[in-house]
Amino acid sequence: MFFELVVFLLGASLGSFLMVWAERGSFLRAVTGRSMCAHCKTTLPPLHLVPVLSWLGLRGRCGYCKRSISLAYPLFEAGLGLALALLWVSLIGPDATLADAHAWSVFARDVFFTLSLALLFLFDLRRGLLPDRITLPAIVIALVWNLLLGKDVGDLLWGMLLVGGFFLIQYLVSKGRWVGGGDIRMGALMGAMLGLVGGIQALFVAYIVGAVVALILLAEGRATKKTALPFGTFLAVAGYIVLVWGEELLALVF
Ligand SMILES: [Zn+2]
Numbered sequence: 001m002f003f004e005l006v007v008f009l010l011g012a013s014l015g016s017f018l019m020v021w022a023e024r025g026s027f028l029r030a031v032t033g034r035s036m037c038a039h040c041k042t043t044l045p046p047l048h049l050v051p052v053l054s055w056l057g058l059r060g061r062c063g064y065c066k067r068s069i070s071l072a073y074p075l076f077e078a079g080l081g082l083a084l085a086l087l088w089v090s091l092i093g094p095d096a097t098l099a100d101a102h103a104w105s106v107f108a109r110d111v112f113f114t115l116s117l118a119l120l121f122l123f124d125l126r127r128g129l130l131p132d133r134i135t136l137p138a139i140v141i142a143l144v145w146n147l148l149l150g151k152d153v154g155d156l157l158w159g160m161l162l163v164g165g166f167f168l169i170q171y172l173v174s175k176g177r178w179v180g181g182g183d184i185r186m187g188a189l190m191g192a193m194l195g196l197v198g199g200i201q202a203l204f205v206a207y208i209v210g211a212v213v214a215l216i217l218l219a220e221g222r223a224t225k226k227t228a229l230p231f232g233t234f235l236a237v238a239g240y241i242v243l244v245w246g247e248e249l250l251a252l253v254f
């Protein structure tokens with residue numbers, strides 16, 4: 001349990017950092033600025049910045065002005081912590097000394113994939129953007145890493161072409177009204193990470209997740225039929241699901 005807990009806390013801390021990154025819009029501004037309350041602008045001491053625990057300890061309020069802090073923060077932090085802990089459990093297992101070099105490099109790759117997807121999730125959700133400065137380097141790193149792990153280059157390129165092309169066609173047909181250019185790059189990223197079959201799976205899962213979320217929002221009256229939902233957000237979640245359960249999902253269908 002010890003290592004799982006360490007990975008969870010590490011994931012939660014990274015989640016906290018990614019939220020600051022997405023909020024401030026750039027990595028540089030995330031590492032340089034000091035964290036302050038959005039309402040009273042008080043600079044927050046480290047004890048108020050511990051992921052998940054600070055929010056619980058302060059009962060979801062700023063320690064100074066007592067204004068409430070969104071539940072989204074601890075939820076995202078805990079979510080990313082769990083996501084990384086799950087990778088650890090499934091790839092490294094209970095005895096880390098038994099994991100070989102290949103298992104470690106797959107684990108490291110999947111952690112990188114998950115963090116990239118988490119960042120894109122936040123950017124699309126909060127800003128409606130999938131910035132090139134995140135998607136493009138992620139595509140290159142994903143391709144190289146997968147090739148080093150012995151993946152078939154054709155499979156990865158076909159995945160990029162097909163999933164990226166799926167969005168490119170929509171982009172061209174609608175003249176950029178249905179999807180943005182960022183979606184095309186994110187589609188290509190799915191292919192570079194997951195290959196052809198995985199990329200297509202991610203598309204399906206994203207539509208299912210998106211439909212479920214849309215139905216919930218409609219039922220709660222928090223969205224109308226015209227509300228545009230950020231598709232990159234769903235694609236990011238779907239990418240993680242396929243990364244972890246891709247083979248199980250495939251076995252379910254075939
Ligand atoms: Zn405050």
